[in-house]
Amino acid sequence: MHLDKISTMVDKVFKKSIIKQFEFDEEVASVFDDMLNRSVPFYKEMQRLSINFACNFLEENDKVYDLGCSTASTLIELSKHCKNNLKLIGIDNSSAMLNRASKKAKAFGVEIDLVNADLHDVSFDDAKLILSNYTLQFIRPLQREKLVKKIYDSLQNKGIFIFSEKVISSNSTLNKQSIDEYYEFKKTQGYSEFEISQKREALENVLIPYTEEENKKMILDAGFTHCETIFKWVNFATFIAIKK
């Protein structure tokens, strides 16, 4: 069975008037796979690249953590593509997401240790690889720097951190053009201007993006020796960081 077959519900969350801030609640979780595919440009390609780069570094019985694993799509794909046996741990603080993750993992026969916890409260001991796609952007800036330091400290020597983020530009003209380009992308994915503006408001002060340079600085300040952008589409970027 292909992963796309399992969650087919279409994202209509922002078709109605929304008064609350964006949350990873039951309603969002129930359509999340569709939401990501239609809201993150080249999501599948970014996931494929993250997994391919990850597999190059992984050896038998390595421990892999996915921080903000949502419905576990990435860990399931990783286990299908890596030839080695891995210890997979997915952490998320949304029960609605983890319920779906658990069902999907079972359906695909993939063993994943799913942990319902806040990323600030758990350790990621002895990790060879830590993945975190589009999650750091939801962590408050001061906490984010601390979390990245914890990620660095938790990795084995030569450990790898692969993460993706929505990014902004420090040039206001380019930033505006990038946002316009992104909203055009959303329209091609079937989202109306009303849905786009409602989601933008709901994400205000919830999703806090950094520039590409700020992300790299945060990584190097935490102690990583190398950080590189392996994929970028306008305001969405994927990075790989290496611990010496």
Ligand SMILES: C[S@@+](CC[C@H](N)C(=O)[O-])C[C@H]1O[C@@H](n2cnc3c(N)ncnc32)[C@H](O)[C@@H]1O
């Ligand atoms: C955009 S989604 C991540 C998508 C996922 N990585 C993927 O590629 O399928 C962000 C996830 O991070 C989780 N999250 C946000 N803040 C968190 C925190 N402080 N602790 C644990 N999980 C958190 C949310 O519940 C949500 O499932």
Ligand SMILES: O=C(O)C(=O)C[C@]1(C(=O)O)C=C[C@@H](O)C=C1
């Ligand atoms: O910025 C937006 O409008 C988005 O829809 C992006 C984004 C993300 O980058 O995580 C925001 C929330 C959802 O988790 C899915 C996609």
